[in-house]
Amino acid sequence: MLHVLRRIVLEVGAAGNLTEALEIIVRRVKQELAIDVCSVYLRDPDGDDRRLLLMASEGLNPEAVGHVIMNAGEGLVGLVAERAEPVNLENAPDHPRFKYFPETGEERYHAFLGVPIVHHRRLLGVLVAQQRERRRFDDEHVAFLITLAAQLAGAISHAELIGEVDNRRELLQQENVQIRGIPGAAGVAVGQGVVAYALADLDSVPDRAASSVEEEERAFRQAVQAVQDELAEIRDRMESVLPPEERLLFDAYVMMLGSDSLVNGTVERIRGGRWAPAALRDTVRESTRNFEDMDDPYLRERASDVRDIGRRILMRLQSHVRDPEEFPGRTILVGEDVTATQLAEVPSERLAGVVSSRGTGSSHVAILARAMGIPAVMGVSDLPVGRLEGRELVVDGYRGSLYIQPSPELLEEFRHLQEEERELADGLRALAQEPAVTKDGHEVPVYANSGLLADIAPSIQSGADGIGLYRTEVPFMIRERFPGEDEQTEIYREILQSFDPRPVTLRTLDVGGDKSLPYFPVSEDNPFLGWRGIRITLDHPEIFLTQLRAMLRASQGLTNLNILFPMISSLAELKGALQLLQRARDELLDEHYVIPVPRVGVMVEVPSAVYLAETLARRVDFLSVGTNDLVQYLLAVDRNNARVADLYNALHPAVLHALVQTAEGAHRAGKQISVCGEMAADPASVILLLGMEIDALSVNVAALARVKWVVRSFSRARARHLLEQCLTMEEPAAIRALLDNALVQAGLGGLVRGAGRA
Structure with missing residues (x-):
């Protein structure tokens, strides 16, 4: 069965x-x-x-x-x-x-x-x-x-x-077709759909009309001929390796390429107005279905051969990569699972919005979109991706909705909303340069999260009080090997010098989970509970020591280096990391480097660290809460899984109680505590963090001005009173409603619409 x-x-x-x-x-x-x-x-x-x-x-x-x-x-x-x-x-x-x-x-x-x-x-x-x-x-x-x-x-x-x-x-010919997803990045965008699809994946090829039937047919026939030549070459190359009966497979492939059903079927569809990849896709589907319907097991297996040939032809058809100028001026990037690489292929000045079938508001693509200030909708499970190429779309990142073929009235409504956003952003621009001080005089530094050298200038111009989280894994991920000590030193030095004397927190290598290195693959059944973060670097001291030495060397003559250890779950892990840090510094001192003692912190991302907050804080200089992972682990919800996205909520009572306990533990130890996860960028959540007396916040640059506005609009006493009320509540929705009402009362109603999910 x-x-x-x-x-x-x-x-x-x-x-x-x-x-x-x-x-x-x-x-x-x-x-x-x-x-x-x-x-x-x-x-x-x-x-x-x-x-x-x-x-x-x-x-x-x-x-x-x-x-x-x-x-x-x-x-x-x-x-x-x-x-x-x-x-x-x-x-x-x-x-x-x-x-x-x-x-x-x-x-x-x-x-x-x-x-x-x-x-x-x-x-x-x-x-x-x-x-x-x-x-x-x-x-x-x-x-x-x-x-x-x-x-x-x-x-x-x-x-x-x-x-x-x-x-x-045909539903997509109607106006205002609404598809619900998950808010990924706040904002609204109006633009033209561009489908991001995996190369050599027939199923992901979008529908598209042929701009020139003759050119599409010629390209298809050339691709077929190229694959025939390729298969003939493979057959000849395998002559000395395979017996004659096994080499017949390649002859069968060449025969299939010359068959009427595959070639003529595709050409017929092209002449009907389809572009070659979509015509090939539908022809291969029809052929494979015919084979799969056959009773003979051998013939049924030929369906996989047809799919293989189809993929080979598609690869030849896709030799042309879309040039930057080919993207529309207001590109809405749409895909089954949009990746950071696909996002980066679109010129930033042409990218208006992002829509992805997979992922959630906590996926890395959504986080990247927020950092870029690009509206995004994630987890649109019923998204008809292949049919959205070239269509007019509206992305509502506040409510997590996509509108297809919007009516003139709906377009006018969203353009009015865009104008309101621009006015709000213009009004906050001057505020971003001012310090974030509560109404009762408590200054709360607001730092920027970063991961690329290209982020430095925008972070400085944004009014950030420093870098609260620099993700050092990004330089590792964009290379084809581990960067050497000198390479890393150069990168870290540029960041530290650019912000001096403002603090810069460099997080040590944090890979594993949903972040992998192409040259250091980690394959596990449950990667989020597996070998990641500090666990990898402690197991590979040669990698860890190189990075620590680079950080310390970069700080020569400066005093703004903070080092942050990720994914600490026990005191033993912290001790191991501190010992390696001391060893790296001792080595550099022996080599006659003048190295100041850096401030060291621990990321609170797992439940065990919540309960150990005071113990850990006594051995370091500060704690930094990574709410993205902490919420995931506390609620047992994969933050990249759209099926359970509704369960992922940073305003869950359990999360709030855990944060209160962590903050109290840090303060009992006499140490500062910051929050560097996405929760720090949510205006409603910021009120609660002020009430917990969180000492600093670190957010993406796009959210910095809004967060400063919230801090300046509340006193700690008012925030503490609201926190006490929320801690008695049992439902996240009720907590959200109370905080949104508080924002409105404080004159921050313009932020409520953009609060999105916690």
Whole structure:
């Protein structure tokens, strides 16, 4: 059954539209389970959301498809939908909820099994199996249909969105189509969709019209010829290695490349107006589906050969990389899983917004977008990526929404919102240069987070009081090897000198988890709970000592170096790191360097560090809370997983109590504590951090002025009073509402809209 299930899911995934997909489902289920009827009912796309429409059937009267409609709570199908659980009956007509529809001809069938199709807690429809004889379907059949319905729910929801539930309409031609995601970076953007897709990945190729049919056809034929030549060369090269019968595989590949179905099928689609990659994609899907439908196991395996050939041709077609000037002036970058590299390929002056199917507000791409001041929406699970190339889009990073084909009225509304944002930013520009002092006279330094040398000038100009977190792993990630001691010294020296005498906190190498080095791969089943941060550098003192020496050498003649150790979870780890730091300094002193003693801090990112806050603080100069990871570990929520993004909330009562305990521990030890995670950039959260008497905040440059505005608008006493109220609350939503109201009362209502998720 598992093998059958996989094949059905693959076939459905390759279907061109929902109608075709549903026909595959009912045909294959009827065939594999040897039953008399398989049907799919979906919510009526053109009517009441509570009604169910027969969308496909193998066994019932074909004329009933598209015409039989059941209202909520009507019939056995309605019962399955109402309960959202399977209904398994030996003789359906005996059940009081049975309803006969003459046009279906189903009075002949007795056994009934219906399972709900549910996607993200939302009922999409019902999958039904029926049999003439009286019988209860066995557990294997029930489990199979439940699993299949769960597997196919996402595909059905996606197809609903792109307007294929009913072939009579095309949703993306309507105005103001709204798709919900997760707020990634605050702000709104209006622009043109540009699809970021992985090279040589047929499934991610976007739909696009051919600018020149002749050029697309010529490029395709040239790519085919290039692959034929490549395969012939491989075959000849393997002549002395493989026996003749094995080399026949390459001859088969060359024959496939010359087949009418692959070449002519693609050319026909190109001549129909498609650009070559999309035409190739659809032809390969059709060919593989034909092979997968065959009974012969050997022929079924040829489907993978067709996909391999398709990828090879696609690679040749993609030899042209988009030039910077080819990006529209207001580019909205859209992708299944937008990466930092893809983001960097778009000239910053042309990048208006980002939309990604995967990821959350705490993903690195979202953090990077916030640092750039670019609105972003993440985790749009039903995003029809391939259909958004060239479309007019509106990105609402405040609410986590994407609008496709916005109406003139909606565009005017969002452009008005953009103008309000510009006015707010202009009003805060002067404030950013002023110190952040609370109404009762407590100064709270606001530092900048950084990771590139290119960030230095913007950070200085932004009015930052220093660098609160410099992510040293970035120079490691953009190289093809570990940077040497001299290279690192040069980088750190430039940062320290640029901000002197303002403090600069260099975090030691923090890789692992969702940050990897191409030349030092770490592959683990659970990387966030694995080998990362200080654990890696302690296990590799040769790497750690090189970095520590570079930091210390860079500080010669300066007094603004702070060193921060990440991912500390025990006192033993801190002692090990301090010993290596002392060893690095002793070595440099022996080499006659004049090295000042740096300030040293510990990042509080894991629950154990919360409970050890006072113990750790007594052995260092300061603590710095990394709320991004701390929230993740406290709530057991992967911050890069869109499925559980709703559970990731920095205003969760448990998080607030943990932060209070950490701050109290640091202060009992007589040491300062700062917050450098994304929580420090959220205006509502800043109020609570002031109430906890957090000594400093470190944020991305784009948020710096707003954070300073919040600090200057509250007294510590007022913030402490609000904190005490929040600590008695049990729900994050209630805490958010209280703090947003406090911002409005303080005259900071313009920040509430942009608060987004905590």
